[in-house]
Amino acid sequence: MRQMILIGFLQAQNCTNHPSSWRHPESRTDSWSPDFYRHIGRVLEAGKFHLGFFDDRLSMPDMYGRNHAHTVAHGIRCVKLDAVTVLTVMGMATERLGLGATYSTSYYEPFHVARVFATLDLMTGGRAAWNVVTSLNDGEAQNMGRDEVLDHDLRYDRADEFMEIVLGHWDSWEDGAIVQDKTSGIFASPEKVHRLDYEGRYYRSRGPFTVPRSAQGHPVIIQAGASGRGRRFGAQWGEVIFVAYPNVEIGRRDYAALKANVTRLGREPDHVRVTQLINAIAAPSKAEAEDKWAAIDKLPLEIDALSLLSEALNFDFARKGMDEPFSTDELAEMSGLQGIRDRVLQASGTKAPTIRDFITISGRGRVHNPIVGGPKEVADQLEEWFVAPACDGFVLSATHVPGAYEDFVRFVTPELQRRGLFRNDFTGTTLRENLGLPVPAIGAWRPAHALHQRP
Numbered sequence: 001m002r003q004m005i006l007i008g009f010l011q012a013q014n015c016t017n018h019p020s021s022w023r024h025p026e027s028r029t030d031s032w033s034p035d036f037y038r039h040i041g042r043v044l045e046a047g048k049f050h051l052g053f054f055d056d057r058l059s060m061p062d063m064y065g066r067n068h069a070h071t072v073a074h075g076i077r078c079v080k081l082d083a084v085t086v087l088t089v090m091g092m093a094t095e096r097l098g099l100g101a102t103y104s105t106s107y108y109e110p111f112h113v114a115r116v117f118a119t120l121d122l123m124t125g126g127r128a129a130w131n132v133v134t135s136l137n138d139g140e141a142q143n144m145g146r147d148e149v150l151d152h153d154l155r156y157d158r159a160d161e162f163m164e165i166v167l168g169h170w171d172s173w174e175d176g177a178i179v180q181d182k183t184s185g186i187f188a189s190p191e192k193v194h195r196l197d198y199e200g201r202y203y204r205s206r207g208p209f210t211v212p213r214s215a216q217g218h219p220v221i222i223q224a225g226a227s228g229r230g231r232r233f234g235a236q237w238g239e240v241i242f243v244a245y246p247n248v249e250i251g252r253r254d255y256a257a258l259k260a261n262v263t264r265l266g267r268e269p270d271h272v273r274v275t276q277l278i279n280a281i282a283a284p285s286k287a288e289a290e291d292k293w294a295a296i297d298k299l300p301l302e303i304d305a306l307s308l309l310s311e312a313l314n315f316d317f318a319r320k321g322m323d324e325p326f327s328t329d330e331l332a333e334m335s336g337l338q339g340i341r342d343r344v345l346q347a348s349g350t351k352a353p354t355i356r357d358f359i360t361i362s363g364r365g366r367v368h369n370p371i372v373g374g375p376k377e378v379a380d381q382l383e384e385w386f387v388a389p390a391c392d393g394f395v396l397s398a399t400h401v402p403g404a405y406e407d408f409v410r411f412v413t414p415e416l417q418r419r420g421l422f423r424n425d426f427t428g429t430t431l432r433e434n435l436g437l438p439v440p441a442i443g444a445w446r447p448a449h450a451l452h453q454r455p
């Protein structure tokens, strides 16, 4: 029987992706301590989650009013730790949980990213995953020595080459390359360790790579592109895809389209797992969950939404009054997550929406459309999405930490297991084994993907 995948959406920061979460009475206040991450890792592992994954952004939100004062004052994601370093701590506290981190293709060298994640994969016994993002706002660019973020599609063109280099390096050491024969003095077979010699339009990298393959071959690739170009990129490279479909009906349609795109690219659709972003507020009963939700919904401030919208759209929302319509030129200037702008244009029914429309329709800064209920109600909704099928599993975002994960594991996981929708235990030691993904053969990605590779 097909069973669902569960992923914890984690942030190595002072709040979850909901800035108000740090004000929740039960939120821990030590999110920069190792024990905080060890505890979350253990909770997810006890709940048999496949993966805990950390998002990333390379700047604090300071587009609103072009100043960081409000961000720091209100704790709007102003602390942001390096995700891979934090993952290492979580990896040392767990044995089976998959460990994913986000790294940007726009601000690092591919050799560096390949080495960081290959090393993490070895140090965690084959449990690593890399969420590939291209970054989106000027704050990140300015922290990394550039003036502004690159154009949207160019970021993805560069990222294609980036992937060829990373995967190419991950293929450098054939299985069985290491001999370690102390008598003959041969450490490894030179004919089994290869140089990449990559010369692309945007990147060059020579090799040979310096990290041997791990128990799962190489880290699992995660992607979450939402635009047309982003979805194409995801279908080409992603093994786990994060989606945020607005409802089951659209989900069913887009899920089928995504799998069809994967097939068209010569890949096996079952080897690409699609996971839907959810917020769940779970309690022993529906009434108790609704009380919890009412308390959580009181926490957000308007400034949370204004700050996050400015950051996500790479546009200063302090330039406008709350009910002043945006001009066509201003809307065109929004260069970050254009999907948000497009959804607001569509749902507001006007070509000149206001900031208020953006806040209401996007739900940014608030817990948007949560699944609220006791074990039965939450499991019913997840089952509906899963059997549609509109996804292969879920990425659980937290209203507060660690409580939101603890509640899910305590109340929802047993009900999903009782229904046979979720496994009772880990099925292997590596992340690929647990996701049901095969160890990739050397070069398996090449025939369908090679874009610029020169021998």
Ligand SMILES: Cc1cc2nc3c(=O)[nH]c(=O)nc-3n(C[C@H](O)[C@H](O)[C@H](O)COP(=O)(O)O)c2cc1C
Binding pocket: 009, 054, 055, 056, 057, 102, 131, 132, 133, 134, 135, 136, 223, 224, 225, 226, 227, 228, 229, 230, 231, 242, 243, 244, 277, 336, 337, 338, 339, 395
């Ligand atoms: C669950 C989830 C997690 C994401 N995590 C990140 C992240 O950590 N960093 C980031 O810059 N973007 C993140 N994104 C945004 C996507 O990478 C992507 O940029 C966005 O969906 C817009 O699509 P586009 O790049 O095709 O325009 C995430 C999206 C989803 C649904």
